[in-house]
Amino acid sequence: MKTTVLVAVGLALAVGLATAVSPFASGSPDGLEKVAEDQGFLDRGGLHAVQEGSPIPDYAFPGIENEFLATGLAGFVGTLVVFALGYLVALGLTRLRGPRETRTGRQGTPA
Amino acid sequence: MPDLLLALHIPDGFLSGGIALVTAILAIAAVGWGLRVADRDLDEAKVPLLGVLAAFIFAAQMLNFPVAGGTSGHFLGATLAAVLLGPWLACLVMTVVIATQAFAFADGGITALGANVLNMGVLGALLAGVALGAAVKAFSPGRGAFLALVAVVSWLAVMVGAAATSVELALSGTVPLTSALVAMLGVHALIGIGEAVITVGAVSAVLAARPDLVALGRFEPASGTPDVAAAGGTA
Numbered sequence: 515m516k517t518t519v520l521v522a523v524g525l526a527l528a529v530g531l532a533t534a535v536s537p538f539a540s541g542s543p544d545g546l547e548k549v550a551e552d553q554g555f556l557d558r559g560g561l562h563a564v565q566e567g568s569p570i571p572d573y574a575f576p577g578i579e580n581e582f583l584a585t586g587l588a589g590f591v592g593t594l595v596v597f598a599l600g601y602l603v604a605l606g607l608t609r610l611r612g613p614r615e616t617r618t619g620r621q622g623t624p625a
Numbered sequence: 626m627p628d629l630l631l632a633l634h635i636p637d638g639f640l641s642g643g644i645a646l647v648t649a650i651l652a653i654a655a656v657g658w659g660l661r662v663a664d665r666d667l668d669e670a671k672v673p674l675l676g677v678l679a680a681f682i683f684a685a686q687m688l689n690f691p692v693a694g695g696t697s698g699h700f701l702g703a704t705l706a707a708v709l710l711g712p713w714l715a716c717l718v719m720t721v722v723i724a725t726q727a728f729a730f731a732d733g734g735i736t737a738l739g740a741n742v743l744n745m746g747v748l749g750a751l752l753a754g755v756a757l758g759a760a761v762k763a764f765s766p767g768r769g770a771f772l773a774l775v776a777v778v779s780w781l782a783v784m785v786g787a788a789a790t791s792v793e794l795a796l797s798g799t800v801p802l803t804s805a806l807v808a809m810l811g812v813h814a815l816i817g818i819g820e821a822v823i824t825v826g827a828v829s830a831v832l833a834a835r836p837d838l839v840a841l842g843r844f845e846p847a848s849g850t851p852d853v854a855a856a857g858g859t860a
Contacts, residue, residue: 515730515834515835517670517673517674517835517838518673519678520674520831520834520835520838521673521674521676521677524677524678524680524681525676525677525680525681527681528677528680528681528683528684528685529680529684530689531684531685531688532683532684532687533687536684536687536688538834539687539688539689539690539697539699540689540690540691541689541697542689542691542695542696542697543695543696543697544689544696544697544698544699544816545633545696545697545698545787545809545812545816546633546634546635546790546809546812548694548695548810548812549805549808549809549812550639550698551806552808553800553804553805555639555794555799555800558638558639558799559635559636559637559638559639559734560636560638560732561636561637562637562639562734562735562736564728564735564737565727565728565731568728568729568730568731568755569729570729570730571730571731572730572731573687573730573732573734574740583689588730589684589687592683592684592687592729592730592751593680593684593764594680595725595729596679596680596683596721596722596725597676597677597679598676598723599676599679599721600675600676600677600678600680600718600721601672601673601675601676603674603675603717603721604663604667604671604672604675604717605666605669605672606659606670607663607664608663608667608672609668610664611664
């Protein structure tokens with residue numbers, strides 16, 4: 515399987531899960547939240563000032579009343595944003611190196 | 626009070642300033658080394674793989690599954706990332722995911738970002754790198770044995786992350802160490818099973834499609850793979 519096909523399949527799977535399955539995920543408090551609740555320190559937690567302006571707080575796309583749609587859309591957008599960020603960070607790192615003189619070039623370089 | 630989505634995501638307010646600082650320094654050191662490794666080794670052919678792996682881990686982290694006692698848990702992904710990309714690139718992938726969650730989704734704190742990257746990313750990735758790397762070097766496991774090891778390591782990675790979170794909370798004076806450890810390890814022993822199932826499933830799929838892309842394994846490329854030579858066959 516070509517890398518591009520594998521990437522396309524993986525991305526489709528990720529977007530599909532985040533969009534169509536995440537609205538049905540368990541809403542129970544998770545690991546640390548439950549422990550914090552039981553041990554009485556949950557109310558120490560809060561949002562950082564920076565997070566008051568989060569574009570998609572708590573995985574609910576703003577302005578959409580239907581919870582399922584709001585979560586699904588948050589998952590859709592979030593997955594694509596994370597893909598783009600991961601891609602751009604990696605691309606930036608390979609480009610920072612400058613023009614390619616690695617691998618194939620190194621092998622062909624005379625001693 | 627907003628609903629804080631936690632799992633292992635520590636919100637701001639749980640950790641003392643000192644612990645937040647120390648964990649941030651450790652996380653920055655690991656990410657810095659990851660950037661160095663990427664600068665040296667990252668093949669341009671692997672660029673889309675970093676993107677898709679980050680996207681998959683983000684998506685899978687949204688899928689909370691129920692565990693015992695009205696509690697849920699979700700996939701973390703550090704072991705998966707380390708198996709496919711090696712531990713240092715895995716630290717970068719996990720940082721992209723966890724930072725996006727904190728800044729765009731208000732999931733996990735900002736001053737606690739270093740602790741979250743350390744607990745959910747760095748520790749698991751390095752554990753997987755050391756343990757699987759040593760096992761592969763020692764006895765070149767076949768696919769079945771490799772997947773069994775991946776299962777054990779991914780469970781352990783969740784437990785190590787939960788233990789580290791407990792220690793950080795205790796050192797911050799938020800909760801006594803013993804009660805934190807007992808509660809956190811109890812819940813995460815179950816969440817870790819989910820982690821192992823998802824990690825093994827994903828690694829199996831990649832092994833079936835492109836075994837040469839499993840960085841911590843030493844598997845021959847599938848025959849008839851068209852672009853193996855371009856995708857790291859020379860490494």
